Amino acid sequence: MKKFKAAATLVVLVAVLAGCGKLNFSSDASSTTTGGSGTSTSKYQTTGSVNSDMYQGVIQNGSYKTSSARGLTIDTNTQGSNTYNIKSMESGLQSISMQHFSTSKYSLEEGQLLSTATAKSWLMRKAATTKSTALVSEGPDGLNPSQYQNGEKGAVIANFQTAKPEYLATILEQDYMQASGKSMKLGGISIALGMNEYYYYQKKQYGATYSTKISQTDLEKYGKQMAATVVKRIRKMSGVSSTTPIVVALYKNADQDSLVGGTFFASTTSESGNSLNSWKSINEKNQVLPVVENEKAVNSTVSNDFSNFSDAIENFFPTLAGVTAQTHYESGQLTGMNITINTQFYGLTEIESFTQYVATTAQKDLPSGAKIEIQIQSTGGIQAFVARESGEKAFYTHVFGSY
Template sequence: MKKLVTVVGAAVAALMLAACGNLNFDSSGSSSTGSTKTASYTTTGTASDDTYQSVIEGGKYKVSKSRGLQLTENTQNDNTYNVRSMENGLVDLSKKQFSTTKYLFEEGQLLSTSTLENWLGRYSKKNKLGLNPVDNGKTGENDRNPMYLQTILEQDYMLQSGSKLKLGGVSIALGMNSVDYYTKESYGSQYSTTISTPTLTAKGKAMASKVVARLRAKSKVGNDTPILIAIYKGNTQDALVGGTFVAYAVSKSGNSIASWNSVNEKNETLPVVNNKTPINSTVSSDFNTFESKIKSFFPKLAGVTAQAHYENGQLQGLNIDVTTQFYGQTEINSFTQYVVTAASKYLPSDAEIQINIKSVQQMEAFAERKSGSKSFYTHVFSSY
C-alpha cells in the first residue's frame, strides 16, 4: 500500500516560544544568502529569560523545511496532542543543552520533506534510507514488523556571530509508536500492534545512531556541533493527552552518542474512568472535588476535563478545559470568578494550572497560575 504523508504545521512552537508577553522586535543584523543578495534577520524578542527568541528572516517567521512532517501509514496522527507535547517537550529538553540567553530558536532547516519521507519509510531495495524495518509480508498482530518510527522533529539553535547567524546546535525528536495501527487491505478494518516501552526505546536508540551520522554528513553541521536527540513515546490515537519523552542523549562531536539519560514523565486525563487507577490519588480526588463544586454552581456544564503532567512522580501542571453554555457576559464574568476561587481552594497549590473556559462557539475566558505563585491571572474575552 502506498504510504501517505502529511505535513503538520509548527505554529504551536512559535506561539510557545513567544509566550504570552509583549514581543520586542530586535534588529540583529543581516545574514548572507549569496554573493550578491542579503536578507536581513530580526528576532521576536522574548517574554522572559526562560524562553527562546526566534529568528525572523526577510520580515517573516522562518518555517521548517519539513514543518513537522508525519508519516500517516497508520492514523495515529489523529491525536494532535502528540504533536504539541513533542514540540513543547523537545524545547524544554533543549534548554538543558542550549541556553535561552545565548541561543536563538529556528525551525528545522536541515531536513527537507523528501528526506524525511525516505527516513520515515520502511527499509527496502528502493529505499535504503528507511529507518523502519522491512515489511516481512505478515499481517498478524504479533508476527508482523510494525512501524516503530512515526515522526521526526528537528529544531535548530543558532548563535549570533557578528552580523550573521551560525548553527550552534541541533535537537531531534524521534516520535515512536506505542501502538501501530494498520489495515490488511485498502479501506479494510483497522488492526493494531502494541509496542512496549522497552522495545520502542531500544529501537529508537538504534535509529538515533544512524540519524546522528546522517546529520554529521551535512555540510552545515560541524563535527563539534552539539546534537541533542530524544526518544518520544506517542500516545494512542484516542487519548485526550499527548505522549511523553523516555530518554535523551547528546552527541558533542563526531558520530558518537554519550550515555543516555532517562526521562521520567507521565501524563493522564482527569477524571479517570473505567475504574482506572490514577497516577496520584490525591490529585485525582482534588480535581473531582473541584469539578463537583463548579458543576453545582453552574448547571449548564457540558464537561470538565484536565490533562495532568508528572515529572519524577511530582505533579508539574494541570491543563483544565471547562465547556459550558452561556447566555450573557455577566454569567461569564461570575462563573470565571467562581472557577478561580474554587481552583485556589481545592486544586494542588504547588503546580502550574491553566483553565480554559469555553462555550460551543468560542473561548470565553482564561485563567492561569504559574508554579510558585499564589494568585491567578484571569482574562474574560468580550466584544464591542
Template sequence: MKNLAKVMTLLFSTLLLAGCGNLNNSSLSSKSNEKSSKVTTTNTSKSDQYSTLLENGKYHTSAISGLSADSDSDNNSNAAAFEHGLMDISKKEFSTDRYYLQEGKFISASTAQKWLDRKSDKNPAGLNPEDNGSTDPDKRKPIYLQQLLEQDFYTQNGKNYTLSGMTIGLAMNDVDYYTKEKYGAQFETKISPEQRLSIGKQMADKIVARLRKQPNLKKIPITVGLYRQNVNDSLIGGSFFQYGVSQAKQKQVSDWKAINQENQVWPVINNEKPVNESDSDSFANFKNHVQNYFPDLSGVTAQAHYQDKKLQGLVITINTQFYGVAQINSFTQFVQDAANRYLPQQPMIEVHIQTVQDLQALITKDYNSKQFSSHVLTSY
C-alpha cells in the same frame, strides 16, 4: 479534545513569539549558505522561554512539522505533547539565556518522508523496517517511527548568529495500527518498551550519522529525544522516555538519560489509579465546587503532566453552554476563585473555558506562582 489540541498549539506559538518589540538587526551566518539573511530576534517575556530568530522579518516554520509515517495513528494530542516535550529537553542542553531558537531547517520534507517510510529497494533511506508481507499482528514488522521534529539553536557573536546546536525528536509508536485491506478493519501490533528503546537508539545513531554529512552540522552538539506516541483512544498525548547527546564531530549518540514523564486525564477512567491521589482529589474538589454552582456545564476535565512523579502542569477544560457576556465574566471570576481555593499551588495551571466551537476565557498561573490571571475573550 481536538479543539484543546488546537488551543494548546496556538498558545505555544504565542509564547514563542511573545514580546516581539525591540528587535535587533543582525545577520545569520551559515557555512552551507553563501548568502546571509537579515535577522531580528524576539524578546521573550519569560526567562524560561527562548527568544526566536526571524529571517528578513519572517518566522521560519519547519517543513517537517506534521509529517508522519504511513500508519493509521490518530491522536491529535500527540503532536502538541511531542513539540512541547522536545522543547523541555532542549532547555536541558541549550539554555534559554544564551541560545536563540529557530524551527528546524536542515531536514527537508522530502528527506523526512523518506526516513519515516519503510526501507525498500526504492527507498533505502527508510528507517522503518522493510515490510515482510505478514498481516499477523505478532509476525509483521511494525512501523516504529511515527514522527520527526527538529529544533535549531543559535548563539550571537557580535552582529552575527551562528548555528550552535540542534535537537531532534523521534516519536516512537506504542501501538502500530494497520489494515489488512484498503478501507478494511483496523488491527494493531503492540510495541514493547524494550523494542521502542532499542530501535529508537539505533535510529538516533543513523540520523546523526546522516546529519553529520552536512558541513555546517559536523561540529555542533546534536541532542536526540525519544518520545512514546500515545494510543489512538487516549485523550492525552504521549511522553519522552530517553534522551542523549552526540557531541561535536561524534557520529553516534551517547550519554543516554532516562526521563520519567507521565500524562494523565482526570477524572481517571477504566479504574486507572491516579499518579498522585492528593493531586487528583484536589481537582475533584475543584470540579465538584464548580459543577455544583453551575450545574449546566457540559463537562470539566484535566490533563495532568508529571515529571519524576511531581506535578508540573495542569490543563483544565471547562465546556460551557454560556453565550452571554455577563454570564461568561461572572463564571470566569468564580472559576478563578475556585482555582485559588482548591487546586495545587506549585504546577503551571491553565483553565480553558469554552463552548464546543470557541474558547471564551483563559485562566493561567505560572509554575511556583500563587497568582492567577484571567482574560475573557472579546468579539465585536
C-alpha cells in the same frame, strides 16, 4: 500568572502508517509569528521574548523562516494522528533542549536540515529500492524495519506487520541559533523521534484495521538504534560541524483515542562526531482527569483535588457541559495541569461571575505549586482564561470581550 505564554510554531514531520502502513502526508502551509524587542543584525533579527523560559524566534531578511519541510501533517486516523502528540512533543523537546541550550544565549528556528523528501524517506521501511504501494512505503533510507526476510529484498516475512511493526512515526527537528557578528550560526540541533506504542495496519487494501502493541523494551532498543543512524546522517549535512551538539530524545506517542499527548522516555547528546553520550531515562506520565474505565490515578491526591474543584463549580453552575483536565507528572510530581471547562453561558455578566468563581475555587481546591491553565469555552469559542505559574499562589484571569 505574570503573563501569557505565546506558543512557538515548530515543524513536525509525521509519518502516517495509513491503516495499511503506507505513508500519507497532507499540507497545511499556514504560520504565525510574534514580534518583540529582539536583537537585530543586517540580515537577522529575533522576535524578542516575553518570558525567560521561552526561546526567541529567528527572523531572516524581514520574514519568519519556516522549515523547508513545512506542511507535513497527519492525514489518516492512526496513532500519530492524535494532535495532542504533536503539541506535547514540541513543548517537551524544547524543555529538554533548555538543559543544553540556554534561552539567554540561543534562539529557536524551525528545523532547516530535514527536507520534505528526506523526512519521508527516513520514515519508510528499509528496502533496496524505493517503492510505494497501498500497503507499504519503503526505500533505502528507511529507518523502520524491512518487510523482507533477508533484510532489504526477497521473500516477505509472514505477518510482518506484527513481527516487524513500524516503530518510528514522527521526526521533529529544532535548530538552536547563536549570534555571530552580523549573522547567526547553527549552535545546536535537537531531534525527537516519535515512537509508536500501538501500530495500526491493514492486511489488505480497504480491509479491517488491526493493531499490535509494541513493548517498552522494543521502543527503547530500536529507538536508540535509529538515533545513532540519525546522528550519523545529520553530521554529513551541510552546515553541521563535527562538534555541533545534537540532542536526540525518544518520545512515546499516546494512543489515537487519547485525550492527552505522549511522553518522552529517554535522551542523549552527541557532542562531537558520531558518538553518543550515555542515555538518560526520562520519567514522565500524562493522564486525563477524571479517570475513566477503572483506570488508576497516577496521583490519588491530585485526582481527589480535581474532583473537589469540579464538583464545586458544577454544583454552583449546574448548566456546565463538562470539566476535564490534562495532568503532567515528572518523577511522580505534578508539574502541570490544563483544565477545560465547557459552558453554555452567553451573557457577559454570567461569564465574568463564573470566571471569578473558578479562580477562587481553583486557589482553594487545586494542588499548590504546579503550573495550572484553565480554559473556559463554549461552542462559540474561548470565553475566558484562568492561569497560574508554577510556584505562585494567585491566579490571573481574563475574560474575552466583544465589540
